[in-house]
Amino acid sequence: MDVEHVEHDIDRTQPLYTEEQIQARLAEMARQIEADYEGEDLLLVGVLKGAVMVMADLSRALQRHVEIDWMAVSSYAGTRSSGVVRILKDLDTSLEGRHVLIVEDIIDTGLTLSWLVANLKSRGPASVEVATLLRKPEALEIPVDVKYVGFDIPNAFVIGYGLDFNEKYRNLRSIGTLAEHVYS
Template identity: 75%
Template sequence: MDPRHIDGDLETILLTEEEIQGRLAEMAAEISRDYEGKDLLLLGVLKGAVMVMADLSRHLPRHAEQDWMAISSYGSGTRSSGVVRIVKDLDTDILDRHVLVVEDIIDTGLTLSWLVSNLRSRGPASVEICTLLRKPEAEKTPVDVNYVGFDIPNAFVVGYGLDFNEKYRNLRVVGTLAPHVYT
């Protein structure tokens, strides 16, 4: 969806479709070099990472299997309770596999830290992280991220997989939501 179709809902466009696609192409080239000769499994975290995973994998100049997980860590409202629950687990056995977790955004790092620990307990050859967006100012738990598309301010963003009440995921850009939409 083009941002013109939601006139007034976005306060600012942080990243255009061209900027996102350009950076994903660069990241795919880095990933391809780093995993040369290795059997790579891309693990997307639902629902937000769908767009990132699809476009990143299309930019890869090599084969890469894909699998998906859905995890939940919500308490009241938009604040995490710190309790993580697997809603949809992997279909693939990751024993001795090279796993690259693909995320849409990293903010506090709490849920992702839990996920990486859970995955490492399954005996993979490696577990690394790739994210399109990271909010350094929101970090509460340090997470080692190998591939970062963009560092962004600690603001509520939507688009390119990120939602507000399940809307705006299919925006081709990333932008800050106007306060009148969520107040």
């Protein structure tokens, strides 16, 4: 879906990343990941549902073999974090001795990601690192070490490229700020 289909739902005063900007940044991140994991087997762990687009495009930008697995976790009741993280879908792959790269769409508070990193590290991997397309530094409540960041963004409600509001806008090819009239 293109922006023209939802132009009244997008706040045009906030930064917007086009599909081309996203793809270019993911390609840059892929080159760094290739260099950092040269000669190592790598397992990408995508966090459902938001990371589907990032995982697909990042993995295709890599010029090497990688394995892929998925995990779904939730800490939200409605629009607020409950503080309790639940695994909705666990990995199908053992992490023992593996180099693991968690792939996220966005990091805001860091609460769920912090829990996820600790959980995966407890499974005996060789390493656990994080790659995210977007990070909101102003929203962080818990510091999380993120090795690969696509873009740092303001603390605004963004949609598109996997990011949703009430399960809508995930298939938008670009990233935009949701207009306040949509969610207020």
